[in-house]
Amino acid sequence: MDYLELMVPLGERSYQINIGTGLLAQCGEKIAALTDSRVLVVSNPTVFQLYGEVVLNSLATAGLEVHQALIPDGEEYKNMTETMQVIDQALHLQLDRGSVVLALGGGVVGDLAGFVAAIYQRGISFIQIPTTLLAQVDSSVGGKVGVNHPQGKNMIGAFHQPRLVVADLNTLDTLEGRDYISGLGEVVKYGVVWDKALFDYLETHIEQINQRHKSCLQHIVYECCRIKSDIVAQDETESGLRAVLNLGHTFGHSLEKLGEYHRYRHGEAVAMGIVIACFMAEDLGLISTKETARIKALLQGLQLPIQVPQYDPEAVYNGMLGDKKASNQGLRFILPTGIGRFTMADNPDKDLVLKAIKRAM
Ligand SMILES: NC(=O)c1ccc[n+]([C@@H]2O[C@H](COP(=O)([O-])OP(=O)(O)OC[C@H]3O[C@@H](n4cnc5c(N)ncnc54)[C@H](O)[C@@H]3O)[C@@H](O)[C@H]2O)c1
Ligand SMILES: [Zn+2]
Incomplete structure (x- = not known):
């Protein structure tokens, strides 16, 4: 299959996806065209065991000096302790401002590696090789990088765009299965x-999507990256428009927190959050019941959860108040x-919010 190219237009920080x-076996050539410096591949043992060798070989064949730093697998390791471990390693290897950090993994690895790249010696080059659907359609594009604090998710971070995805x-x-569905x-x-044509496409390709057909996935990943890069x-x-990407997230983060980050994957919580947002919109006369039904049917067809568990609705509400995506003035919903x-x-x-939460239970 040929690959598709997309440009994220950000002036001198523009980059290609x-x-x-x-593509893993060819990544060395692409990366050698951007730099002749040393590359620190950041990954976790799960992903590295599957794809580390092909990436390292490709980089070495292209003449690049390569090193690796692994963080344990899991959201709980997206923290400052692991960030410091990677930085310690970078210092030990004497990486300099010309060196490159390459993230090989899902959103956790990408967010942490990108944060290292953002702060190491005031910022060095960063490359993303996303290996989950969520990372390919969302987290690897746009430059939000960071780690969690015990008091909240993604509380420490920066904007640092990659040079290539x-x-x-x-x-x-x-x-x-669940990691795929989460994406x-x-x-x-x-x-x-944002895009009714994408919605229609998803609706008419549910079976192929569930079977992970490559041509279908290529279209989907391309379209999502195109939308995200536009935004x-x-x-x-x-400062404004980008908040649209938080649809379902204000509720979703609260549901993730109530499930102690184990019960639901991020995208599953977002799916339930989308349903609650639809119910709120319906109550305000913004969307028809028919459209809500279509959205729910699509989510369900893709095996995403659409029913919120029987948490105390007040607890769901309170969980949102602590969410960083709440603006200073209070809660903002898309x-x-x-x-x-x-x-x-x-x-x-x-x-109105409580009513929508209850209705989704
Ligand atoms: N920066 C952003 O804009 C942004 C956007 C959305 C989400 N995020 C962040 O992304 C994270 C979630 O990302 P995720 O869903 O990719 O989770 P993840 O990185 O934890 O990956 C999910 C699981 O899949 C495994 N894995 C990864 N690639 C694999 C592969 N190809 N084959 C088999 N297993 C593989 C991982 O080891 C992990 O166990 C959260 O921390 C979230 O905050 C960031
Ligand atoms: Zn998200």
Whole structure:
């Protein structure tokens, strides 16, 4: 399969995203065209065991000096302790300002490695090789990098754009079912909030998506990256428009927290959050019951959860108040106003929010 190329247009920080199959074995050439410096590959044991060798070989064949740093597998390791371990290693290897950090893994590895690249010697080059669907459609693009603090997710971070993103669709074959499905939660988000054509495509390709057909995935990853890069190009540091990508996330983060980050994958929580947002929008007369039903049917067809567990609705509400995506003035929700359209609602009536949460249970 040929690969598709997409440019994220950010002036002198512009970069390419390559989307296709068999790209890991060719990544060395691409990267050697950007740098002749040393490369620190950051990964975790799960991903490194599967894809480390092919990436390292490709880099070495292209004449690059390569090193590796592994962090343990799991969201709980996206923290400052592991960040410091990678920095210790970079210092030990005497990496300098010309060196490159390469993230090989899902969103956890990408966020942490990108943060290291953002702060090491005031910032060095960063390359993303995302290996989960979530990372390919969302976290590897846009430059948000960071780690968690015991008091909250993604509380420490920076904006640091990669210089290249290489999304090899073959890596998605080895993803566990729920990790794959989680990525689909973010995919549906783009369709609901921004692009009716993508939504229609997803609706008519449910079976192929569930079977991970490559041509279908190539289209989906391309479209999601195109949408995200459009939005990021207009609002790189989330002063306004970029917040649209938080559809389902204000509720989702609270549900993730109530499930102690184990019960639900990120994209699963986002899916339930999208349903609650639809119910709120319905109550405000912004979206029809028919459109809500379509959105729910798509989520369900993709095996995403659409029913919120029987948590105390007040607890779900309170969980959102601590969310960093709540603006200083209070809670902000992204609400769909039809498929492919949205509005922002600041500080809606608490009863309206509770009603929507209860309805989703
Ligand atoms: N920076 C952003 O803009 C942004 C956007 C969305 C999410 N995120 C962050 O992304 C993280 C979630 O990312 P994720 O869903 O990729 O989780 P993850 O990185 O934890 O990966 C999920 C699991 O899949 C495994 N894995 C990765 N690639 C694999 C492969 N090809 N084959 C088999 N197993 C593989 C991982 O080892 C892990 O166990 C969260 O920390 C979230 O905050 C960041
Ligand atoms: Zn997300």
